[in-house]
Amino acid sequence: MKKKTIGIVLATMLSLGALGAVAADVAEHRHGGRRGHGRGGMFMGKEMEGRLNLTPDQKTKLEQMHQRQREQMKGQFQAGPQDRQGLMQEIFKDNPNPAVIQQRVAEMQQRQAAALTAHVQAMQEFNSILTPxxxxxxxxxxxxxxxxxxxxxxxxxxxxxxxxxxxxxxxxx
The missing domain is CATH 1.20.5 (Single alpha-helices involved in coiled-coils or other helix-helix interfaces)
Known part of the structure; x- marks a missing residue:
């Protein structure tokens, strides 16, 4: 049971770490970071805009979609570090409580699932804006x-x- 719990915890930590890295990378891109996607992240980059030949209406719709998603995900990204810190504190206690660890892992997994669902919905909306x-x-x-x-x-x-x-x-x- 302990091995399974530890495995779940480690897998969750790795995936949340990756999610955090992606979030940081997206934030950097949004603000004109190292890859220069500029405002709007990957979906409003000049290369994509040019290659897709987006209309002004499409650009507006994508910017609105991006703004909604950013607001929706804000809480997810703010909760991530607190979740990981709380989990680590519980794991490294003198007498860690497996039930508390499981609860924290489950909460983190719920947040990940919600983030993935929001991402899929945004991609579906993005797809609906594009022409064939x-x-x-x-x-x-x-x-x-x-x-x-x-x-x-x-x-x-x-x-x-x-x-x-x-x-x-x-x-x-």
Whole structure:
């Protein structure tokens, strides 16, 4: 039972950490961060706007959708660090209570499920705003992005392997 609880806790922490990283990345993009998507994050980036050839009406609808989603998700992102901190405090007590840990994990999972549901709804709304030709272009863009991600992962794995090999080399005399 303890192993299962610990496994659930670790999986939840990892997924919440990833969600937090994505949220930070999206926030950085929204404010013109390192990748320069500018206001509106990925869905209002100049590249996407140009490739999809969005009409002014579509741009307005997407901006309104983005604003609604941002407001809806604000509480999710604010609760995340508090959730993780409370969970960690309980886990590392002298006598942690498995019931409290389970409750905190369940609450975190509910928040994650709500965030995923909101994301899916936003993507469905985004899809409904696009024309069939724009949807086709969007699918091409997603395929390109997936390809770039695969390339990035391969390069990252190669760097990690090189680093590991360097660490396991015996010191030269």
């Amino acid at each position: 030709d724009q949807r086709g272009e969007m699918q091409k863009m997603m395929a390109e992005r997936a390809q770039k991600m695969q390339e990035w992962k391969a390069k990252r794995a190669e760097r990690m392997q090189q680093k590991q090999q360097e660490q396991t080399k015996p010191p030269q005399q």
